Amino acid sequence: MTITFQDFQLSSDLTKAIKRMGFEEATPIQAQTIPLGLANKDVIGQAQTGTGKTAAFGIPLVEKINPESPNIQAIVIAPTRELAIQVSEELYKIGQDKRARVLPIYGGQDIGRQIRALKKNPHIIVGTPGRLLDHINRRTMRLQTVNTVVLDEADEMLNMGFIEDIESILSNVPAEHQTLLFSATMPAPIKRIAERFMTNPEHVKVKAKEMTVSNIQQFYLEVHERKKFDTLTRLLDIQSPELAIVFGRTKRRVDELTEALNLRGYTAEGIHGDLTQAKRMVALRKFKQGAIEVLVATDVAARGLDISGVTHVYNFDVPQDPESYVHRIGRTGRAGKTGMAMTFITPREKDMLRAIEQTTKRKMDRMKAPTLDEAIEGQQQVTVDRLRTIIEENNLNFYMTAAAELLEDHDSVTVVAAAIKMMTKEPDNTPVRLTEEAPLRTKRNKSHHPRSSKRRDGGGYRGKNNRSSYDKKRSSNDRRQKKSYNS
Secondary structure (H helix, E strand, O other): OOOEHHHHOOOHHHHHHHHHOOOOEOOHHHHHHHHHHHOOOOEEEEOOOOOOHHHHHHHHHHHOOOOOOOOOOEEEEOOOHHHHHHHHHHHHHHHOOOOOOEEEEOOOOOHHHHHHHHOOOOOEEEEOHHHHHHHHHHOOOOOOOOOEEEEOOHHHHHHOOOHHHHHHHHOOOOOOOEEEEEOOOOOHHHHHHHHHHOOOOEEEEOOOOOOOOOOEEEEEEEOOHHHHHHHHHHHHHHHOOOOEEEEOOOHHHHHHHHHHHHHOOOOEEEEOOOOOHHHHHHHHHHHHHOOOOEEEEOHHHHOOOOOOOEOEEEEOOOOOOHHHHHHHHOOEOOOOOOEEEEEEEOHHHHHHHHHHHHHHOOOOEEOOOOOHHHHHHHHHHHHHHHHHHHHHHOOOHHHHHHHHHHHHHOOHHHHHHHHHHHHOOOOOOOOOOOOOOOOOOOHHHHHOOHHHHHHHHOOOOOOOOOOOHHHHHHHHHHHHHHHHHHO
């Protein structure tokens, strides 16, 4: 049974925001969690990234916010600064019409600036454990008025050694509050947190979708970040897709890729969460009508969109998780047709490739990055095919006299070669600049690299040579915790 967001009977402010975000059907985690959240029940949600869990906890959280109150009413604890920013952006969109004030707090950001922002009375705080605890200890943030706590990716926070921090934060929250805990797995320390801080929690478990992808040819290309774009354009030249989608990881990436493709002579449009629904629909309509060759999209923007007839999917950035991969490539190979999916893997992302293959239960074939000569040959073949089609149509009487005159002065091979040259799209070397994206690592990999994990959150981190005594203490504590949890 399909559940829509209308079924939740949300306030008009939230309904308006959700409609603008393009949400229609609820994902399984949303369908089960939102009613429980609205009923003020504690929830343990077992779900992977990419299942829509931010909206699953964000919608009931925002629904309960009193915008007239100056107090902090909810906190979301996330393992990394990237996730904290991502979650705060989505909560802002959900709460925009309700005038809910959202503030992200994480290590690496100037603490003075955060203190000033805290004085502006935010309703929702989204933060990493180290920095949240820092503010609690400084007394720059008080949690006595919090009525909702969200623990996002709790297993990740365990891997990073933040369990004691979380317990300290929760001990500063009133006993009477709602807790929503999300974790892909449920190890013993996470269960203990649930037992200690939650009241009769409802357990919601959503398995990652298994999808058949038998009619989709799947390839991966091992490409260095700086060579990705040239590789993409050469593939487009060789394969000449009818309708292609290029997936980028971030909104910035989508904007830069769209601009770069247009600079190189391809007609491309980008869609991401910052665009209005109207603009997204215009881009989509152009794509369906064949007015543009390439649609560039983020995962968020592409979810729920009705796109058919796609022949090629290019994962310019490897997806955040295997489920997103399955969702992306499922855009092609529909209605019994075959499709092609190519995923660019940087040398440091091979563990992501293995994780995807385990989920899909299918090995990807390796594809060699094409050369410039191969790209030119590809475009020549396109021209030859077009010439053959024109010949078969047999509508050339008007041009026969001109052709005969040419053949009086030149041999037939030279004339045909000149026609092919004139019609062939030469590879464009217009310089483009893309901001590099850091490689993705699997959760398992991150837990085995405590230093890199710690750097992502900061836990109060302020730079290599400028750390407070508190941060130094935190860092050493975290290292001890990581050791015990990973042993």
